[in-house]
Amino acid sequence: MSADPKKVHADIDADREDGPRDVPRALIRLIEDEGLQVGDRLPPELELVRRLGFGRSTIRETLKTWESMGVVSRNKGAGTRLISEISRNTLRVALTIKHEAESLLRMQQVRRPLEIEAVRIATRLATPEQRRIISARAAELMAIYEVGEDWRPADSRFHNAIHEATGNPLFKQFIEQIQKAFHDIYETPFGTPHLGQETIPLHRPLADAIIAGDEDRAAELTATIIDMVCTATQNFSEEHDG
Structure with missing residues (x-):
């Protein structure tokens, strides 16, 4: 019944x-x-x-x-x-992880070109004061990361400093809207709030490249950071598949 x-x-x-x-x-x-x-x-x-x-x-x-x-x-x-058995006690976790992974990867696909272009523009146009702020935000992020504390707010401040240096508020608005659409997943993907923390050491050289005006290097590091998060997402999903 x-x-x-x-x-x-x-x-x-x-x-x-x-x-x-x-x-x-x-x-x-x-x-x-x-x-x-x-x-x-x-x-x-x-x-x-x-x-x-x-x-x-x-x-x-x-x-x-x-x-x-x-x-x-x-x-x-x-x-x-x-076409296969399913219950909350068997496949729930695997299905949830698979669904979250695919959603997070789609978000990163949209975010990737925006972040790369923002970094390129910031590298070209940032004022001396904005470069100083980017450097300070990178130092703050690395200090928090190295003592093992929650680095996510500092990471957000670092990227916001880059977005502000573009002189175009739409970069920050669009990227925040993308993240907000996937807020539950983005904040604690797979219940793991520090997914992608292996990318944090790359943020110091990214800041250095922006400060030095090395646009290609800054864009390359940004692409690497996002690609590493995507790879970590895929690996986590595959490890828990089924």
């Missing part, structure tokens, strides 16, 4: 955090509460939107991730069917 839709919805609402990472959790709970087995069809997308309270695009994105992992099959005529 199917579970009461109102009860399922209420139960999910009770422990969700309204972040992108909660869509897989909500879907898994619905599957368990409905008693769906391999070969059974999931409710249509519009019904999932109504019952779970997430947007259709968000649910569709999660189902595409599940399809790529071999958890469901999707067919216009047959709908979405389970």
